[in-house]
Amino acid sequence: MRGGTFFKEIPSFRILIFLILGIIIADSIRDTDGLSMHLVLILIIVALITLARLYSYNNLFFSTLSNTSIIIFGYLICTISLPEYDNSHYLNHDKEHLTAIAEIIEEPKPGKSLRTVLNIKKSKYNDGEWYKSSGDLLVYLPIDSTTSTLKAGDKILIDSKLHALQPNQNPLAFDYKSYLYYKGIRYQSFIRSDDWSYIGHPEQYSITTVARSMRQKCASILAQHIKDTDNLAIASAMLLGLRNNLSEEIYQAYTDTGAVHVLAVSGLHVGYINAILLFILSLFLKGSKTAEYIRAILIIIGIWLFALITGAAPAVLRAATMFSMLTVGIVIFKKYNIYNILAGSAIALLIFDPHLLFQGSFQFSYLALFSILYWQPKLSKVFYVKNKYIKYIINLLLVAVAAQVLVFPVTILYFHKFASSFLISGIVAIILAAGVIWGGLALIAAHYLDLVANALGFSLSYVVDFIAYTLDSILSLFIYLIKCIQSLPYSNIDKIWIEPYEMMLIYVILGLVMFWISFGINRALHLMMIVLLILIGGRIKRTVSIKSQAQIICYDVQKEMAVDFINGNSAYTLSTIDGDHKILRFARDNYRMHLGVTEFKAINNTDINNVDFIKSGGIIQFLEKTIAIAHDTLTDWQYLDTIDLLLIGDINQYKLAKQISNKKINHIVINHNMNSYKIRHVKSLLDSIYDNVHYVGDQAFKLNVQQ
Numbered sequence: 202m203r204g205g206t207f208f209k210e211i212p213s214f215r216i217l218i219f220l221i222l223g224i225i226i227a228d229s230i231r232d233t234d235g236l237s238m239h240l241v242l243i244l245i246i247v248a249l250i251t252l253a254r255l256y257s258y259n260n261l262f263f264s265t266l267s268n269t270s271i272i273i274f275g276y277l278i279c280t281i282s283l284p285e286y287d288n289s290h291y292l293n294h295d296k297e298h299l300t301a302i303a304e305i306i307e308e309p310k311p312g313k314s315l316r317t318v319l320n321i322k323k324s325k326y327n328d329g330e331w332y333k334s335s336g337d338l339l340v341y342l343p344i345d346s347t348t349s350t351l352k353a354g355d356k357i358l359i360d361s362k363l364h365a366l367q368p369n370q371n372p373l374a375f376d377y378k379s380y381l382y383y384k385g386i387r388y389q390s391f392i393r394s395d396d397w398s399y400i401g402h403p404e405q406y407s408i409t410t411v412a413r414s415m416r417q418k419c420a421s422i423l424a425q426h427i428k429d430t431d432n433l434a435i436a437s438a439m440l441l442g443l444r445n446n447l448s449e450e451i452y453q454a455y456t457d458t459g460a461v462h463v464l465a466v467s468g469l470h471v472g473y474i475n476a477i478l479l480f481i482l483s484l485f486l487k488g489s490k491t492a493e494y495i496r497a498i499l500i501i502i503g504i505w506l507f508a509l510i511t512g513a514a515p516a517v518l519r520a521a522t523m524f525s526m527l528t529v530g531i532v533i534f535k536k537y538n539i540y541n542i543l544a545g546s547a548i549a550l551l552i553f554d555p556h557l558l559f560q561g562s563f564q565f566s567y568l569a570l571f572s573i574l575y576w577q578p579k580l581s582k583v584f585y586v587k588n589k590y591i592k593y594i595i596n597l598l599l600v601a602v603a604a605q606v607l608v609f610p611v612t613i614l615y616f617h618k619f620a621s622s623f624l625i626s627g628i629v630a631i632i633l634a635a636g637v638i639w640g641g642l643a644l645i646a647a648h649y650l651d652l653v654a655n656a657l658g659f660s661l662s663y664v665v666d667f668i669a670y671t672l673d674s675i676l677s678l679f680i681y682l683i684k685c686i687q688s689l690p691y692s693n694i695d696k697i698w699i700e701p702y703e704m705m706l707i708y709v710i711l712g713l714v715m716f717w718i719s720f721g722i723n724r725a726l727h728l729m730m731i732v733l734l735i736l737i738g739g740r741i742k743r744t745v746s747i748k749s750q751a752q753i754i755c756y757d758v759q760k761e762m763a764v765d766f767i768n769g770n771s772a773y774t775l776s777t778i779d780g781d782h783k784i785l786r787f788a789r790d791n792y793r794m795h796l797g798v799t800e801f802k803a804i805n806n807t808d809i810n811n812v813d814f815i816k817s818g819g820i821i822q823f824l825e826k827t828i829a830i831a832h833d834t835l836t837d838w839q840y841l842d843t844i845d846l847l848l849i850g851d852i853n854q855y856k857l858a859k860q861i862s863n864k865k866i867n868h869i870v871i872n873h874n875m876n877s878y879k880i881r882h883v884k885s886l887l888d889s890i891y892d893n894v895h896y897v898g899d900q901a902f903k904l905n906v907q908q
Contacts, residue, residue, distance in 0.1 A: 223275020601627025
């Protein structure tokens, strides 16, 4: 089959590509200057469609016009989805204060405070009137007896200040602001006890209200019958999409082994639900066309009810859309192209919310499924066996391998690790996930049957207890095996860094290989070798540059100081936090991996005398740079006339003023390890004297050093 024929059979795939291109262009531009440009683009679309109809005999002209129209459509749906184009959005009326009635749409998560997301329903404007409003808001509530009872679906009245989300100021660190941006959240609010009041549950009947109520009832049933905390957390995550109670240890174990995908309700779970519904309904509805239609409708209803109960995450929405389209295709058309259905489900979701494209869960779910659909049949031909039992085991292995082919580049880009034990964990996850889903649904069904039985005068509690014991055992075995796999040598390779352009080159290579396998065009292999050489050349260049690099980097770490003195692939680290604290890893690990730094030496309270690094009290000589530390207890640098870099720690502004008088200082960096009052006054003092003052709260400071 040639490429042209192949793409004619999957027109949805072509539409998806150009739709994605339009969305990416819109996200890159983020034009919010008015609707004039968009009105022009709409007119262009109309003109293109008209011309396409007039000149449809010219295939090249028609395809160019239609593809351009799809790109513009993608641009438009992405742009008009921004809050700036929604007149009812609360941000278009007041970005400093909000008085609103809001619904909790995310289960509150306890920490230092109670974090949740509100959907604004009504807000009070300056004229004192209430208006219908929209938009999501990240909020933090104090933990007390009143907030501890809050749950998703509750309505509350808030009257609080708004704060714009701030980007991470450290280079290459995870940017929480960007993450929330693609979820439609732009602002946050820290709500005090007297800034809110409880209203109640929404009175109106809706599908989401019923689904949320069912989710809470199912969660209480699981909690009633599963006593082990970790087992309950796994069951709640896999069956109901509730991940708040997963311990960091358990989550890390599943992440390290590559089995974390089973903890988020996705295509695997929806596939099992589809199979369960098909099995049960086929017992009663079969034999006629009408029965087939009714069965298909009930399956689709069941799938979407499951999607709503589990929180309607992007992965489960994608799976529900795809299985619904697949069910319709089988019943109505009999013949279907699975790639067409997969692309069609992506188009439907992106039209609904174009920013899904930039969410990791959306990317992982589609890449994994597309990879399985393409690679598993081809690998099964290579590893074909006749024995059905061996064949079943091999097919499980091949599914795990196939899923990783297109997922591993983006996994390394986001998480900088690769689960080399994915083959073992994949088999364990697929088999035991089926047991958890079947067992969990059976437990919930048995619980309600027991209630009916009790009303009729007899009990089924022994059945409920048996199912609960079996499910609990499966969950315990699941966790035990995952931890065993995690403990295997080299089960997880971490601290792998690739640049975004390298990830794209890897996908180009994989795409060319797939193109060659599908269509047998040898030129694809030649292009693949060229791209591979470019990729290898880039890695060699990076390796050479690492050896000659020298840099000082001051990180933005709240209430602390953290500085790296990097020379080649080694670094001397100065920090007011002892050990490898989580907030330090969050601030600096990505940048260290980017620079290829693998050796670290802490110098917090130690004097050092090496060839490239000398530290004596508050004075540091790094290569040819002289660095001084300004701190209330470190004053031995005051006799220096010239300082290349002055690091400001916790110091009184009056004491600092005396120490810096008549000194030549090339760079001054104010760190975070003092209170905001001191920072404000120290910054004001230094700004009045020097032009080269840097505050890490505005942006991390980097200084290249010549060797």
